[in-house]
Amino acid sequence: MTEYGRGEGSEPWHPEDPLYGDGGWGGQQAHTGQQSPYGGQPQHYPEQPQQPQYDDGGWGDGQQAAYGQAQQQYQQQYGEQHHDQQHGQQHQQQHGQQQYGDQQYQQQYSQQPYGQQQYAPQPQQQYDNGSWGTGTHAHVPYTDPSDPYAQQQQGVAYGAEQQPDFYGTPDAYPPPEPPARRRTEPEPQQADWDPGPDQGEHAFFSGADDDEDDSDDRDDSKGGRGDRKGRGGKPKKRRSGCACLVVLLVFGGGLGGVGYFGYQFYQNRFATAPDYAGEGTGEVVSVVIPKGAYGSTIGQKLKEAGVVKSVDAFVAAQEQNSKGKTLQAGAYLLKKQMSAASAIEMMLDPKSQNNVVVRPGERNISVYKAIDQQLELSSGTTRKAADKGYKSLGLPSWANSNKDIKDPLEGFLYPGTYPAAKGMKPETVLKEMVSQAAEKYEALDLTAKAKALKLDNPLQVITVASLVQAEGKTDDDYRKMAEVVYNRLDLANPETYGLLQFDSTFNYLKNESNINISESEINSNQDPYNTYTQKGLPPGPIGNPGDGAIKATLNPTDDGWYYFVAVDGVSKTEFAKTHAAFLKLKDKFDASSGS
Known part of the structure; x- marks a missing residue:
């Protein structure tokens, strides 16, 4: 006799045992009046005559016949399953002698007379040892009082009167369940990643919207597929059209970027650079070109002033002109909307150069006069500005060390070409010249040179x-x-x-x-x-x-x-x-x- 099922024993089943006679799996439900899922009517089985209580553990003829009939029915439904005592001992060692009933129930009912016990079906503990396909036992075995495990099993098989009937719960009979307790299989619920009705199309691209999700929720509330929140406690994620819009924007932006750079590549490699035609309009502008500017920098300055149409056109014209590389820094008077070639020719003409040139050895008084003329100022304006603001023009700290100096800026207007267009202040022109001198002198380390000389x-x-x-x-x-x-x-x-x-x-x-x-x-x-x-x-x-x-x-x-x-x-x-x-x-x- 093992705890996994009944073997051959010497004691008959008690008449009030749920499996007594021809009860089987359906006997319990028929006895309690439950509806059968097979046709909607209660199932009835031939009822066996009640046997008198036994006192000495012996077997009567009726009891023995009833036991044999029940055993035959059980074997026909589930096959002959035999487990030896060794299997029960291994299971007890594996599960720490876990029993089907609570110790409190065993102690309570082991001392009561056998005939006074109430028989209530108790839930079976599920085990899966690798050899049983179902991992559960559907019948309540009768135990031999002489069996060392009988006392423990008896407390489980014949539950206490105060215990609730767990056989009415869905977990009482894990699958496969007896036919009398089988129910219609619930409709399988789709996982969040399930492709959906299209069988292969991802939910993101299925076209479902929030309205469909809402309708599904309403159907579940009517007993359809059940509550969505029952699946792990997480509500189903709603699919939104915003994600599709983001994807479209990303793809659209990528295509647009490829198209733009492709167009630029074509324009740079094969197309003619945009350019104006002719020698420009009558509007004259002044453009200042910094020292050391490359052709692209000059072209950018001219484009910003509206002289040429594109930098590429100017660079191409400069390459084609044999004197294009000789353009000097300074200010130039040019016309708007000129062709790049015309702009190059006009910049090479000294008449268009709106600059002040300081020549080596030239005195300041001569430079002041040239600035007045270039800025169209009255004579002496630049000289007055120099006398008044020379300290703010960036002179070196060692300048003007002699009180008898006639002009503080003498020797500090470094020779070169400087922009001087109408509208500029004379202080701006002078400051550029002084800054150039201070930079040159600092690079020469004149303090050390003076000491050596x-x-x-x-x-x-x-x-x-x-x-x-x-x-x-x-x-x-x-x-x-x-x-x-x-x-x-x-x-x-x-x-x-x-x-x-x-x-x-x-x-x-x-x-x-x-x-x-x-x-x-x-x-x-x-x-x-x-x-x-x-x-x-x-x-x-x-x-x-x-x-x-x-x-x-x-x-x-x-x-x-x-x-x-x-x-x-x-x-x-x-x-x-x-x-x-x-x-x-x-x-x-x-x-x-x-x-």
Whole structure:
């Protein structure tokens, strides 16, 4: 006798046992009056005569016949299933001697007389040991009182009077259930990922909308497929058309981007760049081109001003013009809606260049005048702006170190071409020039260079360079002229004893450019810039030196030169080391000039 089913025993079934006689699986429901799913009428089975209670455990003829009939019916329905005592022991070891009834019920009913016990079917514990297909037992076995497991099984088989009838619940008979308790299979519910009625089309693309979902919910409430929330407690996700719209937008944007870049590739590779025709309209505009600008940058500036139609057209025209690469930085007066080729030609014409050009050695007074003219300002406007606002134009900290300087910006309007179009302020033009000079001088590290040349400060380096620029004519002249300056600045030199004696410094203070200056005029003037009467360098630069003069100032010759004479009065300069050699050069000059 095992806990999985009844084997052959010596005790008959009790008449009140639910499986007594021909009850079987359907006997219980027929007894309780339940409807059968097979035809809707209660099923009736031949009722066996009641047997008297037994006291000594013996078997009567009727009881033995009833037991045999029940056993035969059971075997016909489910087959002969035999389990030995060893299988029950293994199961008890595996499940920790778990019994079908509560210990409290076993203790309560094991002490009651057998005939007074009430028989109520109890739910069967489900086991699956790998050999039973159903993993459950449908009948309540009769136990032998002498069996060591009978006391425990009896408490389960014959439940207490106070216990509820769990056989009325759906879990009492796990499948396969007895025929009397089988119900119609519920309609299978679709999972959230189920493709739906189209069998293969994803729910996202099925075309279902929120209204269909709502109708499904209403059908469930009427007893259709059941409550949706019964599936794991999660409501079914609603499909929305917004997701489809997002997909369409993504695909549409991708196609649009591919089309745009494809069009641009075609335009760049094969199509002609957009361009205007002709020499433009009558409207004139000023365009400022920065220094170091490439063709594409110039083209962009012209396009923004409305001069050319496209950057590509300008770059192509610049490549086709042999002088296109010679365009300089500056301001240009151009017409609107010009062809790219016409714009190139007009920019190459000096008349269209709306710039101010600072030449090497040019004095500030001349630069101020040019700015006034270019900006169409009254004479002297730029000079006044320089005197008033020079401190805000970006001068180096070492500038203006001498109180006798006539112009704080002298030597700091770096030679070059600068935009100066009508409508611009003079301070804007001047600031660009000063910024360029400050950048150049900083790169040369003039503080260290001044110390190496035995000069007091960087300002004196620029002053020497301005003298070299004013007196020299060529790069070779610049280096010799720089040596002349340094030799004469030596107060102990045996030739001039510290006097420079340069006409250029006297002409600066006079704002003149005379070659023939009388000795009386020179000797009578005691201005700090007069190097005939004042030893050493003038207070500040006398012009704006260029790159050549600055480089020569930092790298003079070392040949012993003290004198120089422009023998032709213009471009040819000769140098001498002694005063006697100088007098010969002077005679040569006098002869050439007819004096």
